[in-house]
Structure formats: C-alpha cells, structure tokens
Amino acid sequence: MLDITRQTPPLPGAAPLSREADATLTEQLAARFAERIRARLLAPGARLPSVRECARRHEVSPTTVVAAYDQLLAQGLVEARAQRGFFVRGPVAEIRAPHFPPAPRSPVPISATTLIRGMFQPPGAQPMPGLGTLPADWLDAPLLASAMRKVSTQLGNSALQYGEPAGEARLRRALAARLAEHGITARADQIVTTVGATHALDVVTRTLLKPGDSVLVDEPGWSVEYARLAALGLRVLPVPRGPEGPDLAVMERLIEAQTEATRPRLYVTVSVLHNPTGASLSLQSAHKVLQLAARHDFAIVEDDTYAHLAPAHLPRLAALDALERTVYISGFSKILTPSWRVGFLAAPSRWVDRLIDTKLLTTLTTPSLTELALAHCLEHGLLRRHAERIQRLLNAARTRSVELARAHGCRFMAEPRGLFGWVDTGVDTERLAQRMHDDGWLIAPGALFHATHRPTTLMRINFATTQDARFWQALQAAREAQPLS
Structure with a gap:
C-alpha cells in the first residue's frame, strides 16, 4: 500500500492555497488532489495524508481538510476506510471527470453533520465556537479513570454477558434518586438506559410514531433533531420558541389545522436551557403546554440534556405531569465526557416494555461497565461536585x-x-x-x-x-x- 504522506511531497513550485482566490480553501485543496489523481501522479490505493498532516502542510484547518476530502469522496476519486484514512480509488482509468458548463460558485454548506464531524477534532485543536461540547481541559479524566477502576474490581461473571435489557439496575436506582431532586417521581423500573440522549430520543420516536406522523418541535431548535426526525419520515410542525416557552397560540392553530390522520402525536422540547437560546420554560407555560397535550391527546418528549448546568428548581414538565404523558430524557455527555455515551429515559409504565423492545432492536443492550461507573459517580456525590x-x-x-x-x-x-x-x-x-x-x-x-x-x-x-x-x-x-x- 502506498502512503503519500511519506512518498509524495508537495508538487515543486505549487502555489500555496490562497484566501484571496474566488474558490474557497476547501475547493482549492480538493481540486489540487483531484488534478493529481486524474494525472496519475497518485496511484490507485495510495493513502492521502491524515487530516492533521494535510492541515499542517497546507496551513489550513482540519475542518477544511475534512470538507475537501468529502468533495473527493463525492466525486468518486477516493474512498474512506474505517480507522485507516482516505485512499485513491482505482482503477484511475475508469474515473471520468464530469463535464458541466461553468456555474457560479456556491459555498459548502455548514450542516448538522458538519457540526457533528467537528466534535471529532484531535486533542489540542483550537476551540470551535459552533460546537456543543465543553472544552476537554474542563473535564475530569482522573475522576472517570478512578470510577472505572473502582467498578472493574467488582465485576463478576456478569461482565462476560450482555447487560440487563433496561440497563444496569444499580444505575437506574441512582437515576431515580437524581430525578427526585427535580421533583420527578420515577421508579427504577420506569427508567431505560440508552447510548446517549440522542439514542433515547430515537428510541422514543421509533416506538411511539410511524413514518408520516406529525411532530411538534421548538423553532429555533436543535439542528440534529430536525435532521433525525426528517430521516425517519416524520412531518415536522415548527412552533416558535420564546423566552417563556413555545408560542401556545401558534401551537394550538397548528394542531387545529390538522386532520385526524395528521394531528400531532408528539411534542419534542428542551424545557431547561433551551438550545440555542438558553431560555427555560416558565411554570405558567409548562402548565398550559400540559393542558394542550391533554386536550389534543399528544405525548411530550422533554429533553433535559443540560440539566447539570441548570438550577434543579426550574420547572420540568415530567414533574408537573407525573410521567403520565411525558417521557423525560437526559444524558451525561455534556457534563462528564462525550465518549461514555450514557443516556436514559424515564417514561409512563405502560410504555416501558415497548421502549425496551425498541432498544433491543437498535443496540441490544448498553455497556455495563460505563453504566456502573456512572452509578458510582452519582452514589458518592462525585458528579454533583x-x-x-x-x-x-x-x-x-x-x-x-x-x-x-x-x-x-x-x-x-x-x-x-x-x-x-x-x-x-x-x-x-x-x-x-x-x-x-x-x-x-x-x-x-x-x-x-x-x-x-x-x-x-x-x-x-x-x-x-x-x-x-x-x-x-x-x-x-x-x-x-x-x-x-
């Protein structure tokens, strides 16, 4: 296998990428590699430089390199191999450059997936203002390592088997105690662990909805959630979000404008420290939302991803509703570490078995070791501090x-x-x-x-x-x- 990181230095006399050119840095970098591939200066199977090395060599950001490599993928010139990098596709002779009439340059869009890709920056990269995670140096790696060591010494034969379908009972008990701090009464058997809060959202929507169903969502709202709902074939009904909560008049008009077949089955909302505005639902708005849900018979998914960054006393729909028609979702990626991917949902008892079935179909079970380590952090007050x-x-x-x-x-x-x-x-x-x-x-x-x-x-x-x-x-x-x- 050829590795052009070592074998092919930049072309002699090649001009550096220019920020003053009509084409973006991404387009210039993609065009430079495309030209070399089509000229057979890069053989089939040759490995492109790593993102970090390419960024250093061309004095651009890693995100620019990722976008350029994505363009080469879209043109069929390279292929991505998991955990290995990008490689020139072959045979080169079969690759044909498309011939289109000149068209005005359009910018590479910054999309939901672009933001997600940005989360996978190498350590030491400069902070990215658009991302939704905390800086790595704010997190507590020794705390995580200590918790993992502690629970590792307590593992028996259970570590050699699949975990419990609903999640580790020890963690679910600790989560029930945590929810009580928010006024939410939930038994451990009403809680199901997931691979992060996004997976919990996916489990709920796959369980309660089918393609073509309508979903009420906050607008502005979380870009990844819009993309996820659209990918499931659901009809999104945006409700303007203000400082106190959703615009209830608009929400009611949207509901009443639907037929019985298209009426909303679900409302997905971030009630506390809303993304992107930072606002939290007022107590008055929370009561009115629940009244609307009861009157029009739709369920509510309350995404409390930012619970650990907010005062515990702020109103939660799940507390006011006593988990009658509300599913409460949260996770720990925003506060402990994105890599543990531990989330959970608390739901009405009548839905729990169906939710577990969906979880089994999507992930089988969830990792016991990280769930036990999280339980340790909750039980000993480590997460709170x-x-x-x-x-x-x-x-x-x-x-x-x-x-x-x-x-x-x-x-x-x-x-x-x-x-x-x-x-x-x-x-x-x-x-x-x-x-x-x-x-x-x-x-x-x-x-x-x-x-x-x-x-x-x-x-x-x-x-x-x-x-x-x-x-x-x-x-x-x-x-x-x-x-x-």
Whole structure:
C-alpha cells in the first residue's frame, strides 16, 4: 500500500492555497488532489495524508481538510476506510471527470453533520465556537479513570454477558434518586438506559410514531433533531420558541389545522436551557403546554440534556405531569465526557416494555461497565461536585464571552444563560460561516436551527469556547468583508 504522506511531497513550485482566490480553501485543496489523481501522479490505493498532516502542510484547518476530502469522496476519486484514512480509488482509468458548463460558485454548506464531524477534532485543536461540547481541559479524566477502576474490581461473571435489557439496575436506582431532586417521581423500573440522549430520543420516536406522523418541535431548535426526525419520515410542525416557552397560540392553530390522520402525536422540547437560546420554560407555560397535550391527546418528549448546568428548581414538565404523558430524557455527555455515551429515559409504565423492545432492536443492550461507573459517580456525590465546578467555570466564561461579543458589535437576542448564546451578527451567517470555516473557525449559523431553510443574521455560540479574543477579531474582519444583509 502506498502512503503519500511519506512518498509524495508537495508538487515543486505549487502555489500555496490562497484566501484571496474566488474558490474557497476547501475547493482549492480538493481540486489540487483531484488534478493529481486524474494525472496519475497518485496511484490507485495510495493513502492521502491524515487530516492533521494535510492541515499542517497546507496551513489550513482540519475542518477544511475534512470538507475537501468529502468533495473527493463525492466525486468518486477516493474512498474512506474505517480507522485507516482516505485512499485513491482505482482503477484511475475508469474515473471520468464530469463535464458541466461553468456555474457560479456556491459555498459548502455548514450542516448538522458538519457540526457533528467537528466534535471529532484531535486533542489540542483550537476551540470551535459552533460546537456543543465543553472544552476537554474542563473535564475530569482522573475522576472517570478512578470510577472505572473502582467498578472493574467488582465485576463478576456478569461482565462476560450482555447487560440487563433496561440497563444496569444499580444505575437506574441512582437515576431515580437524581430525578427526585427535580421533583420527578420515577421508579427504577420506569427508567431505560440508552447510548446517549440522542439514542433515547430515537428510541422514543421509533416506538411511539410511524413514518408520516406529525411532530411538534421548538423553532429555533436543535439542528440534529430536525435532521433525525426528517430521516425517519416524520412531518415536522415548527412552533416558535420564546423566552417563556413555545408560542401556545401558534401551537394550538397548528394542531387545529390538522386532520385526524395528521394531528400531532408528539411534542419534542428542551424545557431547561433551551438550545440555542438558553431560555427555560416558565411554570405558567409548562402548565398550559400540559393542558394542550391533554386536550389534543399528544405525548411530550422533554429533553433535559443540560440539566447539570441548570438550577434543579426550574420547572420540568415530567414533574408537573407525573410521567403520565411525558417521557423525560437526559444524558451525561455534556457534563462528564462525550465518549461514555450514557443516556436514559424515564417514561409512563405502560410504555416501558415497548421502549425496551425498541432498544433491543437498535443496540441490544448498553455497556455495563460505563453504566456502573456512572452509578458510582452519582452514589458518592462525585458528579454533583464536578457539576458545581463546571458551573463556576461556565459562569466566568459566559461573562467574558458576552463582553467580547458586545465589544465586537454583536448583540444577544435572548438573555445569556447556560452553555449557548443566540447572537445577532448583522450579516448573513451562512456566508459568514464559510469565510470563518476557511480561516479555521467552525461557527453554527442560525439557519441550522430552523426546520425549513431561511437566511438569518443569527448564530449560536458556545460560551465555553468563545473566550478567545482572536475568534471575535476574525469574526469582525469576516463581517466587514461581506455586505450587510
């Protein structure tokens, strides 16, 4: 196997990539590799440089390299091999360059999957303001390692078998105690563990809905959730989200406009520290949402992913509803580590067996070792103390990020709270995102947070990763380089 990382240095005299060219850095880099492949300077089976090496060699960001390699994949010039990298496809002779008339250049879109890809940066990469995770140096690796060691010494023959279908009983008991702090009464047998909160959302929608069913969602809302619901063939009915909660008048009009066959079966919402605005549901709005759900007979999925970053006393629909028609979902990726992938759902007893069946069909069971380690962290107060430290760090980061944003001409469209800020830049943020992407910064344009595409001057920032003044300087320069919307 050829490895061009070592065997093929840059072409002699090849010009460096230019930020002043009409084509983006992504397009220039993809075109450079495509030209070498079609000229047979790269043989079939040759391995392209790693993302990190390519970024270093061409003085661009890793996200630019990933986007360029994605373009080569789409052209059929390379193939991706799991855990190994990108390789030239062969035989080269069969590869034909498409011949299309010249067309205006369109930017590479910043999509939900682009944000997900950005989460897989190598350690040490610069902070990405568009991502939804905490910085690695805020997390507590020794705490995780200690918990894993502790439970590893207690494993018996159960470690050699599949785990319990509903999840480790010890963890489910600890989670029931945790939910009681939010006023949610749930027995351990009403709780099902999952591979992260996203998997819990998937289990619920696959269990309660079928393709063609309608789902009420907050707008703006989580871009990945829109993409996931669309992939399941569900009809999304966006409800405007304000500082107190959903626009209840719009929600009722949407419901009443449907036929019996198309009436909403589910409402998916982030009630506390809403993504992307940071707002939380008021007690009055929570009561009215539940009244609407009872009147029109739809279930509610309450995604409390950011529970560990918020005060415990904030209203939860599942507490007010006593888990009658509400499924409560949360996870630990945002507070402990994204890699453990432990989430859970708490549901009405009548749905639990069906939810477990769906879990079995999608993942069989969930990893016992990480579930037991998490149970240890909950039982001994380790997670609580860690979360208190993270909240202090986040409060300080939020203060600095807000000051920097305002100093560079941005304004907040919602009171800054929690992990995310909803910021007005004054320019089209999709075009802004492309300019920033080429300069090595991944931002989250506001269009991502709408169920249907629309131009917007808004973007979501992560307060934990926007304390670097260089980012705001780069943003200001990029704003000034494009016309106002």
